[in-house]
Amino acid sequence: MNFKRDEMIRYGTIAAIVLAVVAPFLSGNLYLLNILSLMLIFIIFASAWNLLAYSGQGSLGHAAFFGIGAYASTLIAVKSGISPYITIFLGAAVAAGIGILIGLTCVRLKEWFFAMVTFGFAIIVQTFTVSVLTPVTGGWDGIASPRLLSPGIPGYQLIEYYTILMITIASVVMIWYILKSRIGLAFSAIRENELEARAAGVDPVRYRLLAFGLSAYLAGVAGALEIHHIGYITPEIFAVDLSFWPVTYVIFGGLCTIAGPVIGTIVLTIIWEGLKMAGLTFSRYIIVGILLILVIIFLPKGLVDLPDKVHTWWKHHKKPKPDQVPLQE
Amino acid sequence: MYDLGILLQIVFWGIYAGCIYILLATGLNLIFGVMKIVNFAHGEFLMIGAYVTATVFFLTGFNPYVIILLSMLALIGIGAVVERLCFRPILGTSKLNEIFLSIGLIYIFQNGAAMIWGDEWQSIKSPYEGITVPLGSLTVPLDYIIIMGVTAIILCGLYLFLKRTKTGREMRATSQNRKGAMLVGINVERLDILSFGIGCGLAAAAGTLWVVSGQVFNPYMGSIPAVKAFAIIILGGLGSIPGAIIGGLLYGIAENGAAYFLGGVWKDAISFIILIIVLVIRPTGLFGESGE
Numbered sequence: 001m002n003f004k005r006d007e008m009i010r011y012g013t014i015a016a017i018v019l020a021v022v023a024p025f026l027s028g029n030l031y032l033l034n035i036l037s038l039m040l041i042f043i044i045f046a047s048a049w050n051l052l053a054y055s056g057q058g059s060l061g062h063a064a065f066f067g068i069g070a071y072a073s074t075l076i077a078v079k080s081g082i083s084p085y086i087t088i089f090l091g092a093a094v095a096a097g098i099g100i101l102i103g104l105t106c107v108r109l110k111e112w113f114f115a116m117v118t119f120g121f122a123i124i125v126q127t128f129t130v131s132v133l134t135p136v137t138g139g140w141d142g143i144a145s146p147r148l149l150s151p152g153i154p155g156y157q158l159i160e161y162y163t164i165l166m167i168t169i170a171s172v173v174m175i176w177y178i179l180k181s182r183i184g185l186a187f188s189a190i191r192e193n194e195l196e197a198r199a200a201g202v203d204p205v206r207y208r209l210l211a212f213g214l215s216a217y218l219a220g221v222a223g224a225l226e227i228h229h230i231g232y233i234t235p236e237i238f239a240v241d242l243s244f245w246p247v248t249y250v251i252f253g254g255l256c257t258i259a260g261p262v263i264g265t266i267v268l269t270i271i272w273e274g275l276k277m278a279g280l281t282f283s284r285y286i287i288v289g290i291l292l293i294l295v296i297i298f299l300p301k302g303l304v305d306l307p308d309k310v311h312t313w314w315k316h317h318k319k320p321k322p323d324q325v326p327l328q329e
Numbered sequence: 330m331y332d333l334g335i336l337l338q339i340v341f342w343g344i345y346a347g348c349i350y351i352l353l354a355t356g357l358n359l360i361f362g363v364m365k366i367v368n369f370a371h372g373e374f375l376m377i378g379a380y381v382t383a384t385v386f387f388l389t390g391f392n393p394y395v396i397i398l399l400s401m402l403a404l405i406g407i408g409a410v411v412e413r414l415c416f417r418p419i420l421g422t423s424k425l426n427e428i429f430l431s432i433g434l435i436y437i438f439q440n441g442a443a444m445i446w447g448d449e450w451q452s453i454k455s456p457y458e459g460i461t462v463p464l465g466s467l468t469v470p471l472d473y474i475i476i477m478g479v480t481a482i483i484l485c486g487l488y489l490f491l492k493r494t495k496t497g498r499e500m501r502a503t504s505q506n507r508k509g510a511m512l513v514g515i516n517v518e519r520l521d522i523l524s525f526g527i528g529c530g531l532a533a534a535a536g537t538l539w540v541v542s543g544q545v546f547n548p549y550m551g552s553i554p555a556v557k558a559f560a561i562i563i564l565g566g567l568g569s570i571p572g573a574i575i576g577g578l579l580y581g582i583a584e585n586g587a588a589y590f591l592g593g594v595w596k597d598a599i600s601f602i603i604l605i606i607v608l609v610i611r612p613t614g615l616f617g618e619s620g621e
Contacts, residue, residue, distance in 0.1 A: 058425040058429075060428065105605055106608070108612045109612055110424075110613075111424040111425055111428070112367050112428070112559075112563075113563060113613075115428050116556065116559055116563060116604065117601075117604065117605055119601075120560070120598075120600075120601025120602075120604055120605065121601070121605070123553075123598055123601055124598045124601050124602060124605075127594050127597065128598075131594045131595065240552055244432050244435070244436075247429060247432055248432060282440040282444045284440075285437075285440035286436065286437050286441055286444075288433075288436055289432075289433040289435070289437035289440075290433070292429070292432065292433035293415055293434070296419060296426055296429055296430050297415075297418045297419060300422065300426070
């Protein structure tokens with residue numbers, strides 16, 4: 001069983017990557033390509049949030065880092081003229097730096113306090129953006145952001161898509177690598193029992209800060225990618241909605257797993273766009289909300305746990321009645 | 330440097346804003362005390378309460394201060410259903426689950442309200458609009474005084490309920506020691522539903538008071554007051570109702586002061602800045618013990 005499972009995961013991963021590579025050729029629809037690009041960006045964002053949750057910290061304000069990465073990258077690109085391909089990573093570094101600073105205040109907090117502080121932080125950042133920083137950020141009106149590639153280049157959307165795809169794969173692989181290493185072990189030790197982790201010589205504060213920095217960095221990359229993809233940035237990027245989406249995606253797919261954010265984002269994007277095609281507006285959110293609650297109650301490990309659940313249920317049902325069990329020598 | 334009259338005005342407005350936070354925070358505290366859960370979607374009940382009041386007011390034209398009873402009753406019912414269907418199944422699992430579940434509830438309630446009532450900003454006119462009362466050196470709207478009175482009456486009623494009735498005593502026992510309460514034969518699950526319902530009823534009262542004071546409302550208005558109420562109970566101590574009252578008043582005043590001296594955009598941010606500063610100094614809140 002275990003062997004089969006590993007095989008399945010391997011083939012599944014390869015199939016997913018192949019599908020992502022050939023997807024643009026299956027349909028020349030530019031709208032679809034745009035949705036796929038945004039989906040990939042949200043895979044990075046959700047994975048970043050999940051990395052923080054892996055160390056036991058559930059943030060409700062990740063839009064702050066998403067937005068800081070986006071603003072920093074845009075401003076650097078505009079002021080210095082460096083290609084967005086490089087500024088994405090510089091902007092994300094700014095997000096990581098600020099992430100570590102805010103992390104210093106909240107690594108010692110309990111779940112609810114932590115959620116509160118991160119939620120409040122996104123609002124504080126938004127307030128700064130539209131008040132003190134207005135001369136640079138353009139206030140509520142926002143500013144134009146340089147595109148990843150100039151729209152004059154033929155097939156620029158395709159190149160953009162592949163760039164985003166490569167960064168997404170690199171991010172997921174990086175997270176996989178981190179979580180498999182001793183660092184990942186330390187993260188889950190802290191998450192499961194902080195006291196025991198400390199007794200085993202793991203310094204919770206240092207590792208939580210590390211998780212914070214890494215998570216903020218990746219969230220910043222995702223934010224910068226999205227903004228350079230869209231070409232315009234407003235303070236709406238710090239909205240509560242954007243903080244909640246990665247949480248929804250990750251819970252849907254499976255908290256604290258590597259595949260969870262990826263699967264959750266893909267499945268929810270399909271549901272979301274499907275409902276949009278069906279002409280629903282507000283009720284889309286209601287359906288997602290109900291699905292989210294159902295998943296939390298009935299599938300606490302998310303969709304990645306579904307095959308196992310079905311498998312157990314299947315075995316349970318096919319199990320012959322005790323009096324029919326053939327005698328075993 | 331600043332006129333004393335303006336300072337008094339800020340304090341007065343702050344107390345009025347504080348009334349809404351106090352009702353929200355008290356409800357959250359009651360729920361936390363009994364169930365040890367935190368409902369981030371608490372503000373959505375405020376929003377629904379506001380819409381119920383406005384709808385009944387538009388339909389019948391009753392005095393909105395009377396409708397407060399109706400909206401509280403409606404929300405006690407909704408709260409009981411939400412507790413039974415959503416929070417009961419996850420009691421005792423990871424604390425993060427409550428936060429995630431609240432996000433689902435926020436989606437459902439906000440967009441449900443937007444479907445029923447539309448998502449534009451609305452407002453209603455109080456029958457006492459424009460009437461002002463001279464109070465010392467300032468003249469204040471009559472509505473604000475009535476709102477403070479109503480808040481005081483509701484809080485006194487809650488106090489009497491908790492101190493003098495059998496159910497109230499059971500509720501206090503459960504919040505002190507849930508297992509012990511179970512052992513002496515208290516039906517804690519009934520109290521879960523009841524306390525959640527009452528908490529939502531208090532949020533509905535806050536929503537009604539929000540509406541009658543002439544403030545605008547839309548389906549997305551609930552999140553920020555709720556998070557502030559949550560910040561208040563962190564400052565005042567989880568489960569402590571006097572803490573919620575003092576914290577609520579201080580928050581209202583601080584917020585109005587910030588809005589006056591720093592500008593309107595700082596109104597929301599200042600409360601979180603206070604919160605973060607307090608938590609940096611004391612990670613479990615001002616009066617909190619272990620946060621458990």
